[in-house]
Amino acid sequence: MPAALATAPSFEELLRRKDLAWMGQNTTHLEPPPEVVAALLDSTRRHEFQFYAPALGLEELRELIVADLGLASAGHTAMITDGAVGGLHHICTALAPGLSRLITTDPGWPWPGRFVQLQGVPVTAVEVYSGQAGYKLTAAALAEVIEPRSLLYLIDPLNPLGSSYRREELEAIVGLARANEAIVVHDCTYRHFADGHTLVAELYPEATLTTYSFSKWLGLAGLRLGAIVGGPGLLGRLTQTPANPLGANIQAQRAAIAGLRVKEPWLRELRRVNRRNQQIVTEGVEHGPFGRVLVQPSQGNFLAVDIGGHGWTADQVGAAMLDRDVFIRSGTYQSPGFGDRVVKVSTSVPAAWAERFAAAWAELGDRPQ
Numbered sequence: 001m002p003a004a005l006a007t008a009p010s011f012e013e014l015l016r017r018k019d020l021a022w023m024g025q026n027t028t029h030l031e032p033p034p035e036v037v038a039a040l041l042d043s044t045r046r047h048e049f050q051f052y053a054p055a056l057g058l059e060e061l062r063e064l065i066v067a068d069l070g071l072a073s074a075g076h077t078a079m080i081t082d083g084a085v086g087g088l089h090h091i092c093t094a095l096a097p098g099l100s101r102l103i104t105t106d107p108g109w110p111w112p113g114r115f116v117q118l119q120g121v122p123v124t125a126v127e128v129y130s131g132q133a134g135y136k137l138t139a140a141a142l143a144e145v146i147e148p149r150s151l152l153y154l155i156d157p158l159n160p161l162g163s164s165y166r167r168e169e170l171e172a173i174v175g176l177a178r179a180n181e182a183i184v185v186h187d188c189t190y191r192h193f194a195d196g197h198t199l200v201a202e203l204y205p206e207a208t209l210t211t212y213s214f215s216k217w218l219g220l221a222g223l224r225l226g227a228i229v230g231g232p233g234l235l236g237r238l239t240q241t242p243a244n245p246l247g248a249n250i251q252a253q254r255a256a257i258a259g260l261r262v263k264e265p266w267l268r269e270l271r272r273v274n275r276r277n278q279q280i281v282t283e284g285v286e287h288g289p290f291g292r293v294l295v296q297p298s299q300g301n302f303l304a305v306d307i308g309g310h311g312w313t314a315d316q317v318g319a320a321m322l323d324r325d326v327f328i329r330s331g332t333y334q335s336p337g338f339g340d341r342v343v344k345v346s347t348s349v350p351a352a353w354a355e356r357f358a359a360a361w362a363e364l365g366d367r368p369q
């Protein structure tokens with residue numbers, strides 16, 4: 001078993017803990033929009049769970065997602081998937097035969113790399129744990145590893161660091177992608193938390209797939225709903241044989257439609273709460289015995305905290321916080337190179353949890369035995 005998986009906590013066990021502060025998976029734990037709950041209840045009452053959804057998802061939802069991204073004029077459409085990760089798996093397996101390499105970052109999110117590796121495609125993870133590089137992939141670093149027919153898996157905002165890409169940075173990246181006839185998968189799972197965000201699909205519409213999630217901004221993680229958005233050529237290669245031709249969770253789709261309809265007021269409040277909690281967590285770290293928040297302001301619903309040089313490993317910090325009923329994530333899940341010295345703290349949660357985090361962090365005094 002890979003080391004990263006060996007250190008994963010038992011989620012079954014965590015789910016049994018009634019009073020746990022869930023700050024380890026970037027999921028949202030606020031009171032959901034009532035319209036979303038009503039849509040779920042209504043769908044349940046109508047026993048809609050007895051039906052399959054259309055293979056590519058409900059038409060209204062597909063259109064709302066493309067409109068949310070502003071990609072209709074680019075001629076892009078959406079296919080609904082079982083979470084963003086279901087879409088990423090489908091992209092990786094369907095496109096693997098034509099790929100020379102997948103390029104991603106360390107730290108990053110490990111799964112797409114693992115998916116293509118199963119198909120025999122090599123993976124290059126460019127190290128981005130550097131303030132000088134802005135804790136993100138630079139065009140200069142990409143230039144050293146890109147080759148014809150690469151797939152660039154670009155997470156933006158970047159989980160777990162919280163950095164995001166400016167338009168001119170994406171333009172430079174796209175210049176290299178175009179010169180190498182590379183495909184870009186722009187993972188926009190955390191886009192809704194960012195102060196501003198540019199889509200690679202606007203710059204490179206012919207060879208970009210945008211992946212979309214309802215787990216984070218709308219808080220539907222357990223319902224498993226996401227999408228892939230792309231132009232007719234590239235998306236067409238994916239829609240012919242969907243990974244789940246019987247359609248994604250129909251009730252989740254009703255909830256997502258309801259959420260997209262009330263998106264503006266919901267996001268205003270969500271972003272306010274997220275920023276406030278980021279402040280509480282940052283102050284907790286600053287006043288605590290060790291640690292430094294790496295990227296400020298984080299463009300995601302999480303903060304990366306460097307804990308290096310104090311005798312603690314990230315796994316030990318995670319375990320000590322769990323003892324205090326706060327679940328945060330050790331960096332070992334997301335970074336082979338730097339995971340031991342970083343933990344991630346999710347912030348789209350009740351303020352009381354952020355305060356509990358700060359109180360627990362203050363107690364992390366002496367080096368563990």
Ligand SMILES: Cc1ncc(COP(=O)(O)O)c(C=O)c1O
Nearest residue numbers: 083084085109159189213215226
């Ligand atoms: C970068 C990134 N992509 C995709 C996902 C998966 O999203 P979903 O819950 O929609 O499958 C996550 C979840 O943590 C993530 O961090």
